[in-house]
Amino acid sequence: MENTTNLITKPKKNKFKKFALIVLISLVIIWFIYYFICGMTYSEGTRSGILTKISKKGFVFKTYEGDLNIGGISQGDGTIMPTSQFKFSVTESKVYDELQLKEGKKVVLHYKQVIKNFFWQGDTDYFIYDVSDVK
Numbered sequence: 001m002e003n004t005t006n007l008i009t010k011p012k013k014n015k016f017k018k019f020a021l022i023v024l025i026s027l028v029i030i031w032f033i034y035y036f037i038c039g040m041t042y043s044e045g046t047r048s049g050i051l052t053k054i055s056k057k058g059f060v061f062k063t064y065e066g067d068l069n070i071g072g073i074s075q076g077d078g079t080i081m082p083t084s085q086f087k088f089s090v091t092e093s094k095v096y097d098e099l100q101l102k103e104g105k106k107v108v109l110h111y112k113q114v115i116k117n118f119f120w121q122g123d124t125d126y127f128i129y130d131v132s133d134v135k
Contacts, residue, residue, distance in 0.1 A: 042125075043113040047086050048134055051107050054090075054099045063122040064090035066099060068109060089122025091129075098131050106134040 047068055054066040068086040088111060090096045099107075110130040117125055 038114060038116050040115050041112045042115050044111070045113075046108050046110050048108045049086065049106065051099060051103050051105060052085075054096065054103055056096070064093075064096040064099075065123055066090065066128075068107075086126070087124050088126040088128050089117070089124045091122065091127055095128055095131060099128070102131060102133070108132045108134055 047070065049068045049070040052067045052069045054064065056062050056064055066088050068088065070084045070086055086109075088109065090099065108131070109128050110132075111126045111128050113126050115125070117127075
C-alpha cells in the first residue's frame with residue numbers, strides 16, 4: 001500500500017518541477033530581451049545651448065536630471081521661433097559634476113537616446129555622456 005502512494009505523488013512533483021523550471025527560464029529570457037531593448041541606442045548626437053538646470057532628484061533611486069535652453073532660432077525673414085527646452089538625464093557622477101560647474105553657460109552636450117530606459121536610470125530617454133564648452 002505504501003508503494004502505490006509513493007508512485008502517485010512522485011509524478012506530481014516532477015510535473016511541478018518541470019513547470020517551475022519552464023517559468024523560470026521564460027522569465028530570464030524575457031528579462032534579457034527587455035534589458036537588451038532598454039540598453040539599445042536609438043540615436044546619438046549633440047545639442048548646444050545654455051545649461052539652465054542640473055539637479056539630483058528622486059526618493060529611492062537618485063537620478064541626475066537637467067534642462068538645456070536651446071534658444072530661439074532666427075529665420076531668414078527676421079522672425080524668431082520660441083525657445084525650447086531639451087530635457088536630459090545623466091548616469092555618471094563625473095559628468096554631473098562637470099555640468100554643475102558649467103550651469104548658466106553655453107555648452108555642447110553629447111548624448112545617446114535609448115529606445116526605453118529603466119526607471120532607475122532617469123526620467124528621460126536622453127543620456128548625456130560628455131559635455132564641452134562652446135567656442
